[in-house]
Amino acid sequence: MSAPEIHDELAAAAAEIATARKDILRIATAGSVDDGKSTLIGRLLYDSKAVFEDQYEAISRASRGDHVDLSLLTDGLRAEREQGITIDVAYRYFTTPRRTFILADTPGHVQYTRNMVTGASTADLAIVLVDARKGMLEQSRRHASLAALLRVPHLVVAVNKMDLVDWSQEVFTAIRDEFTAFAAKLDVPDLTVVPISALAGDNVVTPSERMPWYDGPCLLHHLEHVDVASDVNYDDARFPVQYVIRPQSDAHRDYRGYAGTVAGGVFRVGDEVQVLPSGLTTTVAAIDGPAGPVEVAFPPMAVTIRLADDVDVSRGDLICRAEGAPTVTQDVEAVVCWMTDEPLRPRQKLALKHTTRSVRAVVKSVHHRLDVNTLDHDEEAGELGLNDIGRVTLRTTQPLFVDDYHRNRATGRFILVDEATNATVGAGML
Incomplete structure (x- = not known):
């Protein structure tokens, strides 16, 4: 079997396992003041049934006007930050039948660049909100630049407040074309542009009847189906050793395993591996997972690797293959x-x-x-x-x-x- 075929097989296996366990998609959001970022987060939480009835009743009483102010769902996060959370990034969690989502609410102001970096550094996908009335602003370019710099594989531009521009296809097309041209300079691998109204819910969870000219997916459908398994490097085997396991009981006195999380590539029982920094080579004798022995380990599995020879390995060392070593x-x-x-x-x-x-x-x-x-x-x-x-x-x-x-x-x-x-x-x- 050729290397590309092996890569495709492993990617398919990883995707199948991830789907079976409802894999996690990490999302970073960014948007300028009043672009509707908090309302969008609230809409996703509410429409995915991640809001309790008493929470919804409370924000209903606090809302003004005809619509329930879903942005109030995130106000508690700001209070938490004031009470001493060190890194100014707030996280929200919600789930659908297909996926679990970790949503990092990252501030986008110029003085909070570090917070954007913190939230986006582990993200699989970034959502940049753009106000349809204002179009692309300096902040929009800044957020896209940071996402590209941090190599976030997937970028979604949510053109919000389409209800305030009469659901205009011309306004959306102009913003989409301008952002696409800018993203080409940043080498963004995957860009999707979606017209939405976070306040009314159009194209957020369900398709909008008021924008029949848009034939793409709604935002949640895209988040559920975006392919993140293929973003993982299955070519270069990387296993940073986090902990050396040496049981003290007589029954397991000879057990010596190296625990950690696979950071790249694939490890199989019988593979020849190299330990850095010593450079010594040996083979994988066994791989132990949380539920027992496994034959194959790939990202992001947390496993314990046992080696055939008694080589000196400690925390901070790296197990890899000699070919394609870091x-x-x-x-x-x-x-x-x-x-x-x-x-x-x-x-x-x-x-x-x-x-x-x-x-x-x-x-x-x-x-x-x-x-x-x-x-x-x-x-x-x-x-x-x-x-x-x-x-x-x-x-x-x-x-x-x-x-x-x-x-x-x-x-x-x-x-x-x-x-x-x-x-x-x-x-x-x-």
């Missing part, structure tokens, strides 16, 4: 989003966490700062301030096992930590 380096060049008031400067020392490996690092240089609105590079920038994004070179005390971020998001990203406060101060993409 780059082993101490000099890391990455795009970094800086998340704290104290600027990032050359010669600054920080802790760096990459997969399960923690090392110390020093900033060698700041190459440029990125303007996410125009995609221009400021070559004169010698530091990165709060919410700035730029290209940086770091030197680590121990080698890292890295891939390009566009090839593997799990092994292509890291966080930077202030050793004095233990606060996360930066996120990097290799």
Whole structure:
């Protein structure tokens, strides 16, 4: 069987397993003030039956006008943030018969770039809301740029408030064409544009009779059927070791397993593998899953791998294949989003966490700062301030096992930590 055939077979198997267990789709939302983002989230929650009757009655009493203000469903999240949630991203969960959704409500203001990065860094899909009356704004471009920078595989542009432009096909077409042209510059792999009215519910969960000219899917139908299984890298085997399991009981005294989550590729019993950083090779003797032994492990399965030989493996090491192994380096060049008031400067020392490996690092240089609105590079920038994004070179005390971020998001990203406060101060993409 050829490599493409093996890849397709594994993707189909992963999709089948994911569907059987109601796989999770992670969504990041972004939108300028008054674009209707909170109302859209409320509409999805309400129409998917994720709102209790007492919650709905409470917002009905608090609403003004003819419509129930569904945006009030997210007001509690703002209160939670005021009570001390550190990262300013609020999460909502809802489910349909086909999928479970984790929806990250990410602020889109320029001063909250770090929050957008936090919410979108693990997203499978990003929804950018655009007010049909205003068209594409600077914020719309900014959100699309960040989603592309973070390699979010699927982007949905929801043209909202179509009821306020008389359901005009011409208005929708103009916004769709403008956004499509802009997305082409960003190398967005999958773009879908949907006209909606979050307030009235048109094209959110059910197709709209007031926009018969639109023949595409409604928003929820697209979210339920978008293919995310094919986004996973099944070619490069990556298994960061999180924990070494050595039972102390006499019955399992010889058991030695390495627990973690498969970050890429496929592992089978009998495969020849390599352990980094030692470079020693051995074979996979067994793979243990939560329900017992399995023959094959692929992302995002959490398993315990047992090896045929007693090689030295500890937390932070990486099990992979010799062919297609990651780059082993101490000099890391990455795009970094800086998340704290104290600027990032050359010669600054920080802790760096990459997969399960923690090392110390020093900033060698700041190459440029990125303007996410125009995609221009400021070559004169010698530091990165709060919410700035730029290209940086770091030197680590121990080698890292890295891939390009566009090839593997799990092994292509890291966080930077202030050793004095233990606060996360930066996120990097290799």
